[in-house]
Amino acid sequence: xxxxxxxxxxxxxxxxxxxxxxxxxxxxxxxxxxxxxxxxxxxxxxxxxxxxxxxxxxxxxxxxxxxxxxxxxxxxxxxxxxxxxxxxxxxxxxxxxxxxxxxxxxxxxxxxxxxxxxxxxxxxxxxxxxxxxxxxxxxxxxxxxxxxxxxxxxxxxxxxxxxxxxxxxxxxxxxxxxxxxxxxxxxxxxxxxxxxxxxxxxxxxxxxxxxxxxxxxxxxxxxxxxxxxxxxxxxxxxxxxxxxxxxxxxxxxxxxxxxxxxxxxxxxxxxxxxxxxxxxxxxxxxxxxxxxxxxxxxxxxxxxxxxxxxxxxxxxxxxxxxxxxxxxxxxxxxxxxxxxxxxxxxxxxxxxxxxxxxxxxx
Amino acid sequence: xxxxxxxxxxxxxxxxxxxxxxxxxxxxxxxxxxxxxxxxxxxxxxxxxxxxxxxxxxxxxxxxxxxxxxxxxxxxxxxxxxxxxxxxxxxxxxxxxxxxxxxxxxxxxxxxxxxxxxxxxxxxxxxxxxxxxxxxxxxxxxxxxxxxxxxxxxxxxxxxxxxxxxxxxxxxxxxxxxxxxxxxxxxxxxxxxxxxxxxxxxxxxxxxxxxxxxxxxxxxxxxxxxxxxxxxxxxxxxxxxxxxxxxxxxxxxxxxxxxxxxxxxxxxxxxxxxxxxxxxxxxxxxxxxxxxxxxxxxxxxxxxxxxxxxxxxxxxxxxxxxxxxxxxxxxxxxxxxxxxxxxxxxxxxxxxxxxxxxxxxx
Ligand SMILES: [Zn+2]
Numbered sequence: 001x002x003x004x005x006x007x008x009x010x011x012x013x014x015x016x017x018x019x020x021x022x023x024x025x026x027x028x029x030x031x032x033x034x035x036x037x038x039x040x041x042x043x044x045x046x047x048x049x050x051x052x053x054x055x056x057x058x059x060x061x062x063x064x065x066x067x068x069x070x071x072x073x074x075x076x077x078x079x080x081x082x083x084x085x086x087x088x089x090x091x092x093x094x095x096x097x098x099x100x101x102x103x104x105x106x107x108x109x110x111x112x113x114x115x116x117x118x119x120x121x122x123x124x125x126x127x128x129x130x131x132x133x134x135x136x137x138x139x140x141x142x143x144x145x146x147x148x149x150x151x152x153x154x155x156x157x158x159x160x161x162x163x164x165x166x167x168x169x170x171x172x173x174x175x176x177x178x179x180x181x182x183x184x185x186x187x188x189x190x191x192x193x194x195x196x197x198x199x200x201x202x203x204x205x206x207x208x209x210x211x212x213x214x215x216x217x218x219x220x221x222x223x224x225x226x227x228x229x230x231x232x233x234x235x236x237x238x239x240x241x242x243x244x245x246x247x248x249x250x251x252x253x254x255x256x257x258x259x260x261x262x263x264x265x266x267x268x269x270x271x272x273x274x275x276x277x278x279x280x281x282x283x284x285x286x287x288x289x290x291x292x293x294x295x296x297x298x299x300x301x302x303x304x305x306x307x308x309x310x311x312x313x314x315x316x317x318x319x320x321x322x323x324x325x326x327x328x329x330x331x332x333x334x335x336x337x338x339x340x341x342x343x344x345x346x347x348x349x350x351x352x353x354x355x356x357x358x359x360x361x362x
Numbered sequence: 363x364x365x366x367x368x369x370x371x372x373x374x375x376x377x378x379x380x381x382x383x384x385x386x387x388x389x390x391x392x393x394x395x396x397x398x399x400x401x402x403x404x405x406x407x408x409x410x411x412x413x414x415x416x417x418x419x420x421x422x423x424x425x426x427x428x429x430x431x432x433x434x435x436x437x438x439x440x441x442x443x444x445x446x447x448x449x450x451x452x453x454x455x456x457x458x459x460x461x462x463x464x465x466x467x468x469x470x471x472x473x474x475x476x477x478x479x480x481x482x483x484x485x486x487x488x489x490x491x492x493x494x495x496x497x498x499x500x501x502x503x504x505x506x507x508x509x510x511x512x513x514x515x516x517x518x519x520x521x522x523x524x525x526x527x528x529x530x531x532x533x534x535x536x537x538x539x540x541x542x543x544x545x546x547x548x549x550x551x552x553x554x555x556x557x558x559x560x561x562x563x564x565x566x567x568x569x570x571x572x573x574x575x576x577x578x579x580x581x582x583x584x585x586x587x588x589x590x591x592x593x594x595x596x597x598x599x600x601x602x603x604x605x606x607x608x609x610x611x612x613x614x615x616x617x618x619x620x621x622x623x624x625x626x627x628x629x630x631x632x633x634x635x636x637x638x639x640x641x642x643x644x645x646x647x648x649x650x651x652x653x654x655x656x657x658x659x660x661x662x663x664x665x666x667x668x669x670x671x672x673x674x675x676x677x678x679x680x681x682x683x684x685x686x687x688x689x690x691x692x693x694x695x696x697x698x699x700x701x702x703x704x705x706x707x708x709x710x711x712x713x714x715x716x717x718x719x720x721x722x723x724x
Contacts, residue, residue, distance in 0.1 A: 027450070027459060030463060031450070031462070031466065034467040034470060035469075035470060036470045036473070036474075036597060036598060039466070042450065046450065049413075052412075053412055053413060053414045053415060054415070060379070061414045063412055063414060063429075064412065065411060065412070087595075091499075091500075092499075094500070095499050095500045095501070095502070101505075136427060136429075137377070138372055138377035138378075139372025139373065139374045139377065139427035139428065139429045140376070140377045140427055141427060188377070334377075336376070336377045336378050337376055337377075337378060338376070339376055339377035340375060340376045340377075341375055341376070341426055346426075
């Protein structure tokens with residue numbers, strides 16, 4: 001039994017409705033408030049159960065089988081293994097400063113920072129692994145046998161190497177880490193292969209990178225020309241200053257407008273390249289959202305949150321998932337008989353580390 | 363006894379979708395395909411997985427990916443054997459949404475109340491040795507910043523003895539730090555900063571501040587605050603970063619106000635017992651509150667900001683000390699002029715004490 005995907009519109013389809021989601025999100029919000037936040041692990045699980053079950057891949061819905069208790073246990077573990085030691089270390093280093101041992105305190109603080117840095121990388125990895133291992137399609141799940149400890153090291157050195165040449169290596173480190181992460185993952189019997197390239201990303205990155213410089217240069221040039229024209233007569237001078245002030249305001253505003261736009265344009269290209277480099281056996285993937293789609297999506301999200309005085313925030317998981325699935329595309333074919341069960345281990349705890357650091361998944 | 367119902371089945375070994383009939387035999391069942399029979403499976407091993415569009419999805423304990431999907435009306439003899447649907451998660455489904463919300467609210471309120479109120483009677487239960495060890499760990503010799511001269515020490519000792527009945531379990535020191543501040547720390551440690559002593563116009567002022575800090579020690583405020591902070595960190599740990607920290611700060615702030623008022627009351631009582639006029643302390647607060655009002659008008663005395671940040675200041679504190687003056691009472695100065703000079707110049711005389719500071723602490 002083979003499924004040829006080439007004739008279909010898209011292999012991924014989302015059938016959810018925000019009204020149905022609201023019936024999950026509002027009770028979730030209430031329960032989360034009255035439990036001082038503890039219910040949020042079960043809330044997240046319910047939302048994912050809904051979103052996954054409304055997502056069709058080819059001819060079957062996805063299933064989310066993660067449990068609230070897994071996320072809760074993960075959170076408690078992160079608190080005990082990281083939160084408490086951090087508090088103790090902070091107390092100790094404060095005591096050391098009191099005793100005048102500022103250098104030792106500095107060393108301890110630096111070690112603490114490095115440990116957190118490492119764990120952030122591990123957390124990214126494990127979040128992806130957890131999500132794949134809890135996602136079923138036709139009774140088959142994904143996962144990874146790699147605990148992500150190596151990835152934590154790669155995350156550290158590749159990030160640093162990306163920052164060193166005045167942040168010009170960031171696209172390389174982002175793509176390279178994406179490939180590292182996905183190459184360790186599998187679905188059913190098949191390993192993912194991630195071969196995204198970073199070079200095509202540089203142009204977009206430079207655009208984002210240069211925006212502050214261009215704005216600054218523009219402001220300087222404009223300021224000089226204004227000063228020059230203002231110097232000719234007193235009457236012109238005052239209007240010159242006024243116009244200069246207006247342009248200074250515009251420059252500041254555009255820093256807040258152009259910079260996020262350039263960042264979105266970069267991210268859209270990054271995500272397109274990253275997903276485009278992904279393969280699973282005979283399947284290839286594609287992400288079709290382009291920069292204008294991302295910008296509209298982002299603006300709509302802002303409008304929803306602002307117009308609802310923040311309540312709209314609870315719809316963001318729905319909006320994000322819908323945007324993701326609506327633009328996902330897969331080509332190739334799947335041999336259903338060969339798609340056997342994954343033999344990867346299933347970690348018992350959820351995204352505890354990730355939750356503690358509050359980073360996104362994909 | 364046997365009965366047949368149509369259903370979809372994944373065996374979890376590969377991704378083939380199987381149309382099956384469910385054959386019930388007592389507490390077990392078989393799944394019948396045209397040429398194959400799967401089972402027997404025990405109903406006691408069946409778990410509810412999720413709701414997938416129009417179907418309820420069931421799994422089987424210890425059979426990864428095994429799925430039985432039932433859609434449409436399920437006959438009563440089958441549904442009686444199947445586990446209940448899960449909606450919100452265990453407890454909430456058992457209690458019902460409304461009851462669970464009320465129960466959670468009450469439990470949360472109780473948890474917060476315990477965390478806020480229990481430190482008041484928990485703190486005195488903590489052995490003095492723990493208190494002392496904590497204080498030593500935090501302060502040590504304060505990086506060699508404590509000042510000491512024979513005459514200065516004697517003056518300080520006299521001052522402490524006049525203000526407290528058990529001066530032996532207090533360790534009061536003057537630190538060579540040019541800041542108008544004083545702190546109470548665990549283990550009966552009180553540190554007066556030299557800046558505060560130097561700017562005081564009379565020993566009575568120092569006596570009032572010292573008695574205030576001794577009040578913090580005697581009321582176990584430091585240990586209370588520490589316990590309360592730890593408790594709040596645990597209870598509010600479930601709430602997302604910012605809002606949790608905000609609630610935490612507001613709650614601890616209201617308690618720190620209460621502690622300040624208690625320490626002030628203790629100070630007035632101690633001054634009364636020692637026959638020291640509270641007018642000095644009142645004028646100290648008066649000077650501070652004037653700084654408060656015109657802090658930005660170019661006064662060079664920035665040190666005063668230190669005391670204000672840790673001790674929220676108001677005119678009412680000055681008024682309270684003024685009101686505690688008993689007319690006609692025969693007040694005497696806290697120290698003789700000679701003793702006062704010794705105390706004031708102690709840090710200037712002690713050339714071994716290190717100066718400066720590298721922290722801000724209250
Ligand atoms: Zn105080």
